[in-house]
Amino acid sequence: MLCLPSFGFRSIGTGVALTLLILIIYKIITSKLNARKYRTESAQRGCAPAPTLHSNNLLGTSRLKESIKATKEDRGPQYVVSAMNEVGHNIHTVRVPILDYELLVTRDPENVKAMFSTQSGEYDISATRSSAFMPLLGEGIFTSTGQQWKHSRALVRPQFSREEISNLDLVERHVRTLMRVLSVNEKGWTETVDLQPLMFYFTLDTATEFLYGQSVNSQAAIAGLESSKNGIDGAAFSHHFGAAKHLVDKRGALGKFFWLMPMGEMKMHCKAIHEVIDKMISDRLDNKKNPLSMEEKGTRKFVLLDELAKETQDLKELRNETLHTLMAGRDPTGALLGWVWYFLARHPAIFSKLRKIVLNQFGTSASNPITDFGDLRRCDYLQWVIHEVIRIVAIIPMNERVALKDTTLPRGGGEDGSKPIFVRKGIQVLIPLYAIQHRPDIWGQDAEDFRPERWQGRRIGWEWIPFGGGARKCLGQQFAFTEASYCIVRMLQRFDVVENMEGPGEIKLHTAIENRSGTGVKVRFHEVRK
Numbered sequence: 144m145l146c147l148p149s150f151g152f153r154s155i156g157t158g159v160a161l162t163l164l165i166l167i168i169y170k171i172i173t174s175k176l177n178a179r180k181y182r183t184e185s186a187q188r189g190c191a192p193a194p195t196l197h198s199n200n201l202l203g204t205s206r207l208k209e210s211i212k213a214t215k216e217d218r219g220p221q222y223v224v225s226a227m228n229e230v231g232h233n234i235h236t237v238r239v240p241i242l243d244y245e246l247l248v249t250r251d252p253e254n255v256k257a258m259f260s261t262q263s264g265e266y267d268i269s270a271t272r273s274s275a276f277m278p279l280l281g282e283g284i285f286t287s288t289g290q291q292w293k294h295s296r297a298l299v300r301p302q303f304s305r306e307e308i309s310n311l312d313l314v315e316r317h318v319r320t321l322m323r324v325l326s327v328n329e330k331g332w333t334e335t336v337d338l339q340p341l342m343f344y345f346t347l348d349t350a351t352e353f354l355y356g357q358s359v360n361s362q363a364a365i366a367g368l369e370s371s372k373n374g375i376d377g378a379a380f381s382h383h384f385g386a387a388k389h390l391v392d393k394r395g396a397l398g399k400f401f402w403l404m405p406m407g408e409m410k411m412h413c414k415a416i417h418e419v420i421d422k423m424i425s426d427r428l429d430n431k432k433n434p435l436s437m438e439e440k441g442t443r444k445f446v447l448l449d450e451l452a453k454e455t456q457d458l459k460e461l462r463n464e465t466l467h468t469l470m471a472g473r474d475p476t477g478a479l480l481g482w483v484w485y486f487l488a489r490h491p492a493i494f495s496k497l498r499k500i501v502l503n504q505f506g507t508s509a510s511n512p513i514t515d516f517g518d519l520r521r522c523d524y525l526q527w528v529i530h531e532v533i534r535i536v537a538i539i540p541m542n543e544r545v546a547l548k549d550t551t552l553p554r555g556g557g558e559d560g561s562k563p564i565f566v567r568k569g570i571q572v573l574i575p576l577y578a579i580q581h582r583p584d585i586w587g588q589d590a591e592d593f594r595p596e597r598w599q600g601r602r603i604g605w606e607w608i609p610f611g612g613g614a615r616k617c618l619g620q621q622f623a624f625t626e627a628s629y630c631i632v633r634m635l636q637r638f639d640v641v642e643n644m645e646g647p648g649e650i651k652l653h654t655a656i657e658n659r660s661g662t663g664v665k666v667r668f669h670e671v672r673k
């Protein structure tokens with residue numbers, strides 16, 4: 144039973160209670176008046192309302208609660224699909240009223256196209272996203288909008304169009320450390336390992352070297368392979384980074400109530416992260432320490448910080464922009480690599496096919512170094528495997544936009560969802576990528592199956608937006624594909640068997656902004672015997 148009225152009236156006094164009551168009545172009247180106004184406006188634009196995903200309680204919070212519960216149980220993305228299917232399997236856009244506000248959720252590629260491309264001037268990222276990330280990242284490309292975002296994008300983007308960012312030597316150095324971590328016994332088997340965290344350490348090490356010219360060397364630190372030469376505790380850094388990301392995700396899940404989350408723990412992790420970043424920046428800028436062995440050999444390699452520092456000497460800006468790229472760069476690629484082995488370990492026929500193709504193209508050992516990242520991109524079956532992994536787990540399961548003015552979306556209105564819908568200024572539109580990537584009418588009745596072959600000859604449209612699209616499209620797509628492809632090829636060259644050590648069981652999508660396996664990736668590898 145609802146017991147809101149008795150909640151605190153006795154203790155807060157009659158005056159305050161009366162003011163609250165007046166406020167509630169005012170809110171009800173204005174919302175009724177506004178609703179009428181919006182109905183008229185909507186009809187004038189030829190729009191019809193989207194079907195509603197109703198809450199099961201009076202306050203309208205049950206959907207929010209269910210979604211938080213599903214996320215805790217590592218089935219958040221699947222919950223969105225089942226909730227939308229409750230409204231209708233052919234309904235792809237729904238209104239979700241929560242307390243005094245409402246959201247739109249759309250799995251319709253036409254609406255995505257409108258927000259990212261044809262009507263992109265009318266939509267941008269929401270304050271919810273910015274507020275969730277702000278304590279960790281500060282103002283920068285990922286959190287800013289309008290002129291501020293344009294400034295950040297203009298600063299960072301040119302660096303990503305350079306060929307130098309696909310630095311295979313850099314990736315190879317960290318692949319070698321990964322190989323040392325995956326040591327084998329006399330029969331050629333590794334221990335049973337959880338590959339997921341190892342992949343996050345790997346991508347953290349490559350990303351920090353790419354950004355700051357020195358790596359935090361978290362792989363070596365965690366495995367106790369060597370002690371830090373640069374005074375940075377890579378293991379601690381990785382821990383703080385992971386923990387802060389989880390808290391950012393929790394803040395985001397609270398939507399406009401993000402401020403309810405206590406900040407003590409977050410501040411502690413952010414402080415530790417910022418100290419390390421500031422140290423790497425000052426090391427690089429002071430040029431006191433330059434541990435890149437490549438540079439010692441006289442072949443100067445690309446470091447993103449050097450390029451940004453040509454444009455700005457503002458230390459806070461350098462910290463923010465590099466940290467934004469670090470977050471964007473480490474985690475989705477680390478999660479992707481973990482998932483690739485999750486699926487290969489469960490699909491031996493696909494593993495064998497991929498391995499055969501890779502060995503044909505790249506040779507059997509590291510004695511044939513891969514020097515051209517274009518060769519990796521041209522290995523079709525490898526690319527299909529990566530695409531299929533991204534599709535099935537939806538590495539980033541949710542994107543979003545907010546309406547900057549009263550506007551429309553082309554589809555979702557009316558009983559069959561074929562009419563345009565009116566979108567009021569300030570309404571947040573959630574874009575559940577997992578739900579889009581699992582639509583059977585788009586991907587086929589086997590949309591739940593892992594089947595890389597579905598990518599053969601497939602033309603990609605707005606149903607494929609794992610890297611976003613339009614003006615805010617991910618800058619690191621090429622970086623991610625190169626790094627992931629290279630690492631997979633090198634592992635396939637060394638190991639001829641991968642075994643799933645977890646047994647069967649449901650897939651668990653553990654969301655911390657990106658999806659990683661909630662049960663880890665517990666596998667063991669067998670090394671090719673010479």
Ligand code: HEM
Nearest residue numbers: 284471472475476538539609610611615617618619622623
């Ligand atoms: C599998 C790997 C990756 C996935 C799935 C991914 C996905 C995304 C998505 C969905 C966005 C948001 C787009 C939006 O707001 O609509 C984004 C933005 C971004 N990504 Fe990635 N990303 C990946 C790897 C990387 C890497 C490796 C880097 C850098 C080294 C990177 C750098 C960025 C940056 C800088 C942005 C902000 C763009 C902007 O707001 O203008 N990403 N990415």
